[in-house]
Amino acid sequence: MTTFPADFVWGTATASYQIEGAVAEDGRRPSTWDTFARTPGKVWNGDTGDVACDHYHRFAEDVAIMADLGVDAYRFSVAWPRVVPEGTGAVNQAGLDFYRRVAETCLEHGVQPYVTLYHWDLPQPLEDAGGWLSRSTAEAFAEYARITHEALGDVIGSWITLNEPWCSALLGYAAGVHAPGQQLGTRSLEAAHHLLLGHGLAVQAMRADGGEAPLGITLNLHAVRAASDSEADLEAARRYDGLGNRLFLDPLLRGAYPEDVLADTGTTEWFAERSDDLATIAEPIDFIGINYYSAHTVAAPEDGRFSDPSLPTPTPGSERVVTVDTGAEKTQMGWEIHPDGLVDVLAQVHALAPGLPLYVTENGSAWPDEVGPDGRVEDEDRRRYLEAHLEACREAVARGLPLKGYFCWSLLDNFEWAFGYDRRFGIVRVDYETQQRTVKRSGEFYRDFVARERG
Numbered sequence: 001m002t003t004f005p006a007d008f009v010w011g012t013a014t015a016s017y018q019i020e021g022a023v024a025e026d027g028r029r030p031s032t033w034d035t036f037a038r039t040p041g042k043v044w045n046g047d048t049g050d051v052a053c054d055h056y057h058r059f060a061e062d063v064a065i066m067a068d069l070g071v072d073a074y075r076f077s078v079a080w081p082r083v084v085p086e087g088t089g090a091v092n093q094a095g096l097d098f099y100r101r102v103a104e105t106c107l108e109h110g111v112q113p114y115v116t117l118y119h120w121d122l123p124q125p126l127e128d129a130g131g132w133l134s135r136s137t138a139e140a141f142a143e144y145a146r147i148t149h150e151a152l153g154d155v156i157g158s159w160i161t162l163n164e165p166w167c168s169a170l171l172g173y174a175a176g177v178h179a180p181g182q183q184l185g186t187r188s189l190e191a192a193h194h195l196l197l198g199h200g201l202a203v204q205a206m207r208a209d210g211g212e213a214p215l216g217i218t219l220n221l222h223a224v225r226a227a228s229d230s231e232a233d234l235e236a237a238r239r240y241d242g243l244g245n246r247l248f249l250d251p252l253l254r255g256a257y258p259e260d261v262l263a264d265t266g267t268t269e270w271f272a273e274r275s276d277d278l279a280t281i282a283e284p285i286d287f288i289g290i291n292y293y294s295a296h297t298v299a300a301p302e303d304g305r306f307s308d309p310s311l312p313t314p315t316p317g318s319e320r321v322v323t324v325d326t327g328a329e330k331t332q333m334g335w336e337i338h339p340d341g342l343v344d345v346l347a348q349v350h351a352l353a354p355g356l357p358l359y360v361t362e363n364g365s366a367w368p369d370e371v372g373p374d375g376r377v378e379d380e381d382r383r384r385y386l387e388a389h390l391e392a393c394r395e396a397v398a399r400g401l402p403l404k405g406y407f408c409w410s411l412l413d414n415f416e417w418a419f420g421y422d423r424r425f426g427i428v429r430v431d432y433e434t435q436q437r438t439v440k441r442s443g444e445f446y447r448d449f450v451a452r453e454r455g
């Protein structure tokens, strides 16, 4: 059986708004998710990240749990509204100091800090000025990145600029199910462009600041399969792969947008007017992070008729593309379980950028956990999902794909965006009433797997 390289990185991942709480403490100002969560009907049960897992006050305990699990690295995100509370202008030293404490505590426990600079909590004043539909937000992001990199570069092991720009753009500005809750159809591709431009400007700013830490970006890639080899279904798969994957992979790794996607969405001219940005977007990076959860089998709508391409294309799975239920087991999110799809997306990126190091920066599953009379959580479903995807990572390594690490999503149960606290992804349970942490069976499995693979 293939063994993982000795330097393979085993980690866990979280995000600021999902775990920190303390949303108005020590100078933090509102983000778009503070606003969105307070908008009636947007988040399950009216849940907010006001308290979440109280990680802002309990981070030392959480780092100690990671050390006990034996992980090498902790991927967490810096909240922009803690560091530059208004998005631009004044820097909040208390915010920088908090993240320095988190990073130093990690290092004291032998855990490498990996930072994501943007995991969706955009300072509200920037959204009020246009958000990611505005080019100025890309420029503001680069300045925030420079500030944070300059302040924390001595304690951060790796930097990820953006987490899942697809979600920020397509769910935030088209489907409207994420902050800021806009339903602007294909204008969401303008947000995608400004997110990618912000990424490139941030990479340039951090490189100019010096430092040796690797710089990368994290994308949620969709393993896409056509329901049949009919022309209509293959066309549906092309559309889904285009809007879900190539809209981001191509500019980042090929320096060009996919012409078919721009044609599908009637945005060719808009992007042509901004072609000078592509060199910045394609600024060389040191790794790509891939968040993988599921594979999607897609087909053309029953009648085979595609609606007018100029109509809004909120997200893949809109009226042009339907997702087919293959009968595979699903998680509580309704996502089909296809571990082999992880190898497929790793191979897809490798084909575009041979040799570029790859990390699985998120992989995990939500299940309705039960706490036993002994207080334990025997989450066998989550353990099984985890094991299957770790073995998929082993297969990727065996095939010679440059997979360098795996971060389990998530260390803790946390605020699951529009699902609030109804969905638990943690390998460590959080009792939101008491904030007690309990390592689940899946967490024990991950600990034992890592120890065994490390030899």
Ligand SMILES: N#[N+]C[C@@H]1[C@@H](O)[C@H](O)[C@@H](O)[C@@H]2O[C@H]12
Residues within 6 Å of the ligand: 015, 018, 163, 164, 220, 291, 362, 409, 416, 417, 425
């Ligand atoms: N849903 N879901 C779980 C998980 C979400 O909690 C993360 O914040 C995102 O980066 C990504 O969507 C994946």
